[in-house]
Amino acid sequence: MKTIVVGAGLSGSLMAIYLARAGHEVRLYEKRPDPRGSSAEGGRSINLALSTRGIHALEQVSAARPVLAESVAMRGRMMHSQAGKLRFQPYDAREDKAIRSVSRAGLNRHLIETADAETGVECVFGQACTGVDAAAGRVSFRGADGQTSSAEADLIIGADGAFSAVRASFQRADRFDYDQSYLTHAYKELSIPPAEGGGFRLEKNALHIWPRGGFMMIALPNADGSYTCTLFAPFEGDNSFASITSDGDVREYFEAHFPDATPHMPTLIRDFRDNPTSSLMTVRCGPWHRAAHVCLIGDAAHAVVPFYGQGMNASFEDCYLLSEALREHAPDVAAALAAFYSGRKEHADALADLAIQNFIEMRDSVASPMFLAGKGLERTLHRTFPGWFVPLYSMVTFSRIPYADAVRRSHVQVPIARGILIGIILLLIAITWSAFR
Amino acid sequence: MKTIVVGAGLSGSLMAIYLARAGHEVRLYEKRPDPRGSSAEGGRSINLALSTRGIHALEQVSAARPVLAESVAMRGRMMHSQAGKLRFQPYDAREDKAIRSVSRAGLNRHLIETADAETGVECVFGQACTGVDAAAGRVSFRGADGQTSSAEADLIIGADGAFSAVRASFQRADRFDYDQSYLTHAYKELSIPPAEGGGFRLEKNALHIWPRGGFMMIALPNADGSYTCTLFAPFEGDNSFASITSDGDVREYFEAHFPDATPHMPTLIRDFRDNPTSSLMTVRCGPWHRAAHVCLIGDAAHAVVPFYGQGMNASFEDCYLLSEALREHAPDVAAALAAFYSGRKEHADALADLAIQNFIEMRDSVASPMFLAGKGLERTLHRTFPGWFVPLYSMVTFSRIPYADAVRRSHVQVPIARGILIGIILLLIAITWSAFR
Numbered sequence: 064m065k066t067i068v069v070g071a072g073l074s075g076s077l078m079a080i081y082l083a084r085a086g087h088e089v090r091l092y093e094k095r096p097d098p099r100g101s102s103a104e105g106g107r108s109i110n111l112a113l114s115t116r117g118i119h120a121l122e123q124v125s126a127a128r129p130v131l132a133e134s135v136a137m138r139g140r141m142m143h144s145q146a147g148k149l150r151f152q153p154y155d156a157r158e159d160k161a162i163r164s165v166s167r168a169g170l171n172r173h174l175i176e177t178a179d180a181e182t183g184v185e186c187v188f189g190q191a192c193t194g195v196d197a198a199a200g201r202v203s204f205r206g207a208d209g210q211t212s213s214a215e216a217d218l219i220i221g222a223d224g225a226f227s228a229v230r231a232s233f234q235r236a237d238r239f240d241y242d243q244s245y246l247t248h249a250y251k252e253l254s255i256p257p258a259e260g261g262g263f264r265l266e267k268n269a270l271h272i273w274p275r276g277g278f279m280m281i282a283l284p285n286a287d288g289s290y291t292c293t294l295f296a297p298f299e300g301d302n303s304f305a306s307i308t309s310d311g312d313v314r315e316y317f318e319a320h321f322p323d324a325t326p327h328m329p330t331l332i333r334d335f336r337d338n339p340t341s342s343l344m345t346v347r348c349g350p351w352h353r354a355a356h357v358c359l360i361g362d363a364a365h366a367v368v369p370f371y372g373q374g375m376n377a378s379f380e381d382c383y384l385l386s387e388a389l390r391e392h393a394p395d396v397a398a399a400l401a402a403f404y405s406g407r408k409e410h411a412d413a414l415a416d417l418a419i420q421n422f423i424e425m426r427d428s429v430a431s432p433m434f435l436a437g438k439g440l441e442r443t444l445h446r447t448f449p450g451w452f453v454p455l456y457s458m459v460t461f462s463r464i465p466y467a468d469a470v471r472r473s474h475v476q477v478p479i480a481r482g483i484l485i486g487i488i489l490l491l492i493a494i495t496w497s498a499f500r
Numbered sequence: 501m502k503t504i505v506v507g508a509g510l511s512g513s514l515m516a517i518y519l520a521r522a523g524h525e526v527r528l529y530e531k532r533p534d535p536r537g538s539s540a541e542g543g544r545s546i547n548l549a550l551s552t553r554g555i556h557a558l559e560q561v562s563a564a565r566p567v568l569a570e571s572v573a574m575r576g577r578m579m580h581s582q583a584g585k586l587r588f589q590p591y592d593a594r595e596d597k598a599i600r601s602v603s604r605a606g607l608n609r610h611l612i613e614t615a616d617a618e619t620g621v622e623c624v625f626g627q628a629c630t631g632v633d634a635a636a637g638r639v640s641f642r643g644a645d646g647q648t649s650s651a652e653a654d655l656i657i658g659a660d661g662a663f664s665a666v667r668a669s670f671q672r673a674d675r676f677d678y679d680q681s682y683l684t685h686a687y688k689e690l691s692i693p694p695a696e697g698g699g700f701r702l703e704k705n706a707l708h709i710w711p712r713g714g715f716m717m718i719a720l721p722n723a724d725g726s727y728t729c730t731l732f733a734p735f736e737g738d739n740s741f742a743s744i745t746s747d748g749d750v751r752e753y754f755e756a757h758f759p760d761a762t763p764h765m766p767t768l769i770r771d772f773r774d775n776p777t778s779s780l781m782t783v784r785c786g787p788w789h790r791a792a793h794v795c796l797i798g799d800a801a802h803a804v805v806p807f808y809g810q811g812m813n814a815s816f817e818d819c820y821l822l823s824e825a826l827r828e829h830a831p832d833v834a835a836a837l838a839a840f841y842s843g844r845k846e847h848a849d850a851l852a853d854l855a856i857q858n859f860i861e862m863r864d865s866v867a868s869p870m871f872l873a874g875k876g877l878e879r880t881l882h883r884t885f886p887g888w889f890v891p892l893y894s895m896v897t898f899s900r901i902p903y904a905d906a907v908r909r910s911h912v913q914v915p916i917a918r919g920i921l922i923g924i925i926l927l928l929i930a931i932t933w934s935a936f937r
Contacts, residue, residue, distance in 0.1 A: 239682075240680065244677045245675045
């Protein structure tokens with residue numbers, strides 16, 4: 064089957080590998096130049112957290128091992144208080160469980176190389192999709208030289224990200240539900256270089272968080288000893304990006320709020336000035352499929368904010384689930400796309416909500432004693448009844464339970480856990496009371 | 501001030517009148533040809549329900565009288581049961597209160613004529629907006645002949661409807677929240693001609709409803725004795741448009757579900773075949789203003805489904821409120837647009853929800869005895885305590901209380917009304933019991 068994949072980002076290149084293995088004749092189009100050429104990534108090292116769903120999807124096409132080899136394990140959150148006090152919170156009761164910090168650029172290069180090495184995959188770079196005629200099964204492109212062209216296929220996959228051109232074509236048609244919404248917060252990437260003489264300046268195997276209520280900074284380790292930091296703060300108002308207008312303001316802001324990190328950030332002023340202040344968007348839409356043979360996957364179908372570390376993992380899971388649907392319904396592509404969408408949509412919506420909620424939790428609640436006590440009880444219950452009680456974070460991160468199912472299961476579990484806690488407290492009171500009687 | 505209004509539909513042409521009266525130099529652009537030319541409306545007579553908010557906004561620029569003169573008063577809902585039984589439900593306790601059925605095309609022509617007669621308004625037809633450069637204050641157009649042009653202004657109003665090109669430019673920029681969602685139902689316009697020898701075939705002063713649970717038909721009277729009917733039914737499934745594939749199916753469907761109306765619809769088969777099956781979309785977005793001098797109004801800002809009869813009324817109210825904001829904040833246009841948006845947004849959202857809820861009520865609940873008893877009690881309370889208890893429908897339709905405030909007030913009123921009902925029932929039981937003791 065002739066198949067076009069629009070976008071050779073993370074989901075598009077993995078999808079191309081899956082489709083090639085299933086015998087499709089794939090053309091993988093990407094608007095940017097070939098990332099395997101000279102320094103296309105521009106020097107910044109951006110990383111992402113790879114976890115169970117993503118690893119599973121990579122493993123199905125034997126693409127996981129080199130990725131994991133170059134990753135850094137993060138076993139929990141390392142919270143940095145205002146006073147510089149550290150507190151480590153493991154992600155799971157099984158303390159060897161870890162999420163993996165991977166380089167986005169390195170992972171993308173690896174997937175493009177793997178796709179390109181497949182029989183039946185042709186990679187075409189420097190071709191931007193300008194629209195899709197869904198009924199005709201035709202995709203239009205504009206080359207870097209301004210030349211326009213078009214290509215036809217039996218199956219067209221839009222894997223062209225949060226600002227998808229394929230999805231924009233859907234929007235111009237009738238009966239396409241579409242919702243984009245922005246947070247009032249923005250983000251900016253910054254960096255901590257390796258220690259002099261090599262090595263890590265902070266604890267290596269953790270995701271570092273500086274929670275400050277309405278804003279926060281995080282840092283993920285890179286294999287070379289550096290960390291990629293991200294500041295999340297409001298666009299306007301208290302402690303906002305708008306409140307920082309000079310180099311002096313940058314220094315003051317960081318020294319006031321992140322005093323233990325600032326000495327490790329020698330390029331702070333330059334990073335802050337050079338790196339963009341970016342917005343955070345959630346996209347919900349549907350249906351993802353159109354005219355029997357066009358389908359959206361990944362961020363094009365469901366862009367989420369980054370706070371649950373699941374955007375890439377969900378996109379990789381899409382590749383696995385869509386290829387399963389195509390296999391189960393073969394040769395009926397229309398049925399496969401409809402089944403993929405109807406099975407996946409509620410879980411994509413659930414993840415969008417989880418990601419927004421986790422922002423509140425990360426920037427705020429992780430610092431509160433009640434929250435920490437709750438997490439501690441969850442870990443204890445999970446250790447004691449591992450088959451019955453699994454914290455929501457673990458279900459999302461360390462299992463492949465569909466997102467909405469994980470949320471529903473957690474809605475049952477959490478009140479029971481609270482009941483147990485109240486029961487224990489009442490018992491303690493009763494014991495104390497009878498002891499003193 | 502040089503002002504461009506994009507779209508000479510209902511809200512655009514009224515807005516142009518308001519702005520001209522306030523001394524703006526207005527250019528009113530419309531992509532369609534001048535409707536005052538030969539039969540531009542294509543023969544179909546489409547009507548809309550004008551009520552208090554819309555009338556008030558027209559009155560402020562002395563444009564209401566000729567509109568009302570050509571309208572037909574509708575004093576309530578006339579429900580048609582499957583068996584052809586009629587039941588009249590007045591819209592308000594003050595039974596002379598009426599909404600007005602007006603011809604969309606006639607009203608639009610009247611407003612364009614009025615705008616064109618204003619000093620300072622120039623109407624430009626056959627120019628489709630292709631985009632807005634908000635920062636530069638420039639609007640691009642493509643003429644009917646394919647020629648492109650552009651125009652600049654100090655204030656740009658996007659009044660170009662539910663599929664707004666001005667709004668599409670906002671969507672391509674950062675941090676614009678946008679949500680479009682479709683109902684699973686579609687609509688098709690049909691007609692009942694005047695009686696032979698003139699006159700109305702159904703009760704004249706009513707909005708006719710044939711509620712059938714999952715679907716319904718409505719009919720609004722026109723001044724010439726005809727009615728414009730609209731069938732609302734699901735796209736797919738039971739009693740859906742998809743289930744009607746032949747002329748015989750049309751006849752069977754109407755004779756089965758609307759037996760008392762069908763004899764009055766001699767052009768049913770042709771109407772059904774010729775008129776489109778259209779979707780029903782809600783648009784929520786924000787902010788409506790951009791770069792200090794571009795603003796959306798009407799359907800471009802908040803398209804709603806037609807079931808509360810408030811789409812046009814809300815758009816006209818926008819014209820009044822925006823011109824008030826411009827007057828209050830003069831000469832600060834940016835502050836006026838921000839104030840208009842922040843004051844209006846929650847009410848537009850409230851109306852969107854009300855319109856969807858009223859679909860359920862119209863197609864379904866209006867036929868139930870409990871619903872009718874509730875409406876009767878509401879009317880009695882309103883008659884008894886007119887200053888205190890005002891049914892939600894009356895607040896929305898016969899007052900200018902902002903939509904969200906009306907909803908909040910109704911949330912307070914309705915439980916009290918239920919309480920009174922329960923109190924009366926208990927009292928009756930007590931009296932009965934003591935009488936038999």
